[in-house]
Amino acid sequence: xxxxxVRRAVAGAGxxxxxxxxxxxxxxxxxxxxxxxxxxxxxxxLRRAPGGNRLHEQAAGLETEALLIGLARQAGVPEPRxxxxxxxxxxxxxxxxxxxxxxxxxGRKIARDDRFAGVRKTLAHRCGAVLxxxxxxxxxxxxxxxxxxxRTRFEELHRRYRADTVPRPVFALAFEWLRERIPPDPRxxxxxxxxxxxxxxxxxxxxxxxVLDWExxxxxxxxxxxxxxxxxxxxxxxxxxxxxxxxQREDLLQGYAAAGxxxxxxxxxxxxxxxxxxxxxxxxxxxxxxxxxxxxxSIERAMIARRASECEIDLLELILPKG
Amino acid sequence: MQDTPDPxxxxxxxxxxxxxELLPALSGRNTFLARVAANAVDLARRQxxxxxxxxxxETARLKALMGHDGTLEDLNRALCEAIESxxxxxxxxxxxxxxxxxxxxxxxxxxxxxxxxxxxxxSRD
Numbered sequence: 240x241x242x243x244x245v246r247r248a249v250a251g252a253g254x255x256x257x258x259x260x261x262x263x264x265x266x267x268x269x270x271x272x273x274x275x276x277x278x279x280x281x282x283x284x285l286r287r288a289p290g291g292n293r294l295h296e297q298a299a300g301l302e303t304e305a306l307l308i309g310l311a312r313q314a315g316v317p318e319p320r321x322x323x324x325x326x327x328x329x330x331x332x333x334x335x336x337x338x339x340x341x342x343x344x345x346g347r348k349i350a351r352d353d354r355f356a357g358v359r360k361t362l363a364h365r366c367g368a369v370l371x372x373x374x375x376x377x378x379x380x381x382x383x384x385x386x387x388x389x390r391t392r393f394e395e396l397h398r399r400y401r402a403d404t405v406p407r408p409v410f411a412l413a414f415e416w417l418r419e420r421i422p423p424d425p426r427x428x429x430x431x432x433x434x435x436x437x438x439x440x441x442x443x444x445x446x447x448x449x450v451l452d453w454e455x456x457x458x459x460x461x462x463x464x465x466x467x468x469x470x471x472x473x474x475x476x477x478x479x480x481x482x483x484x485x486x487q488r489e490d491l492l493q494g495y496a497a498a499g500x501x502x503x504x505x506x507x508x509x510x511x512x513x514x515x516x517x518x519x520x521x522x523x524x525x526x527x528x529x530x531x532x533x534x535x536x537s538i539e540r541a542m543i544a545r546r547a548s549e550c551e552i553d554l555l556e557l558i559l560p561k562g
Numbered sequence: 563m564q565d566t567p568d569p570x571x572x573x574x575x576x577x578x579x580x581x582x583e584l585l586p587a588l589s590g591r592n593t594f595l596a597r598v599a600a601n602a603v604d605l606a607r608r609q610x611x612x613x614x615x616x617x618x619x620e621t622a623r624l625k626a627l628m629g630h631d632g633t634l635e636d637l638n639r640a641l642c643e644a645i646e647s648x649x650x651x652x653x654x655x656x657x658x659x660x661x662x663x664x665x666x667x668x669x670x671x672x673x674x675x676x677x678x679x680x681x682x683x684x685s686r687d
Contacts, residue, residue, distance in 0.1 A: 406642035409661055412652060415645060471678055478677040538602050545605060548668040552678050555665055559658050561682070
């Protein structure tokens with residue numbers, strides 16, 4: 240079925256080869272394959288949700304993701320070219336086919352491998368510039384998106400904590416810390432990627448090659464993206480490099496301002512970093528319920544549940560640092 | 563009284579078997595899954611070794627902080643309610659020490675190699 244779709248979507252394609260499912264991407268399927276075009280292999284990616292589209296209550300949907308990737312690409316964000324958005328008659332569910340961008344996505348390697356030492360020096364600055372480009376995409380050009388500024392995001396997270404986890408004092412204290420600092424929404428709300436972190440970036444020896452996983456994109460506070468990439472859980476042991484384990488917050492914000500994102504106060508980024516750590520902590524903690532209910536009783540799921548305490552130490556470092 | 567080797571010793575032997583003999587024979591995704599499983603066995607061993615003492619210490623701290631008795635679960639719920647109502651805040655004497663001690667006790671079981679934990683433990687020694 241995929242071969243037929245590819246023959247229609249890619250000029251000159253005779254068929255497909257080398258189809259394999261990639262790991263990673265817990266809520267949607269990602270497949271790699273080659274389109275065979277005149278004896279040459281053209282590496283492509285299929286991203287799809289086989290049954291329904293919205294596997295996550297906050298997910299934007301894959302058609303929307305494809306549109307956003309296209310818009311981001313026009314705005315100068317490194318992104319793959321989208322070759323085809325799946326249609327009902329394709330019989331493959333919702334999703335899209337894009338170019339395959341070669342490079343490293345594993346956060347630990349990006350933060351620690353020698354071969355990326357040069358790239359790491361400027362990567363935080365570059366991430367700031369790319370985020371500015373994303374946040375400056377004009378609202379009028381965007382598809383319909385969920386609207387969620389700081390107060391909405393806070394309330395959603397608090398409801399999730401109440402519903403899905405046991406009472407946890409560090410999380411309770413973090414909620415109170417955030418509640419006292421909820422910033423006013425920007426007017427208008429900006430396009431927020433929603434999962435911009437080390438792990439969702441494709442990195443080559445030449446630097447940032449693509450930004451992945453737009454499924455949590457929404458209209459909101461740009462600070463959310465700036466804080467999320469600083470969350471301790473994506474530092475891969477490089478605790479002193481808050482931006483993805485490769486850079487400093489100041490470099491991120493300088494890159495952001497230099498690319499037209501405006502001046503952002505460090506305290507604003509810290510609000511969203513605390514929010515991000517708490518959000519990931521609630522997600523981890525909620526995995527016990529998914530594990531016990533049989534929704535996903537894998538040992539992987541169980542071990543992610545046991546990562547909630549890493550968020551607790553990161554939160555304490557931010558809101559209640561020891562002398 | 564149950565016989566020996568005790569659970570910690572058995573789990574330690576299982577983790578060693580998985581890492582040193584089974585893992586090298588695997589490839590691809592199975593390597594990853596077996597590593598996760600070996601980590602889970604190690605976590606269970608650490609919990610077996612440390613939980614009794616840490617639960618007792620946590621309960622004692624919570625009783626002092628809250629001024630009443632209760633199970634660990636009840637005391638934690640009461641502390642969360644006190645934080646939410648404002649009766650306990652970050653400036654309440656004993657709160658910071660309690661939350662830090664409890665969090666370090668949890669990481670000693672969950673992820674003793676987590677960099678932020680390693681740093682705190684080293685600075686304490």
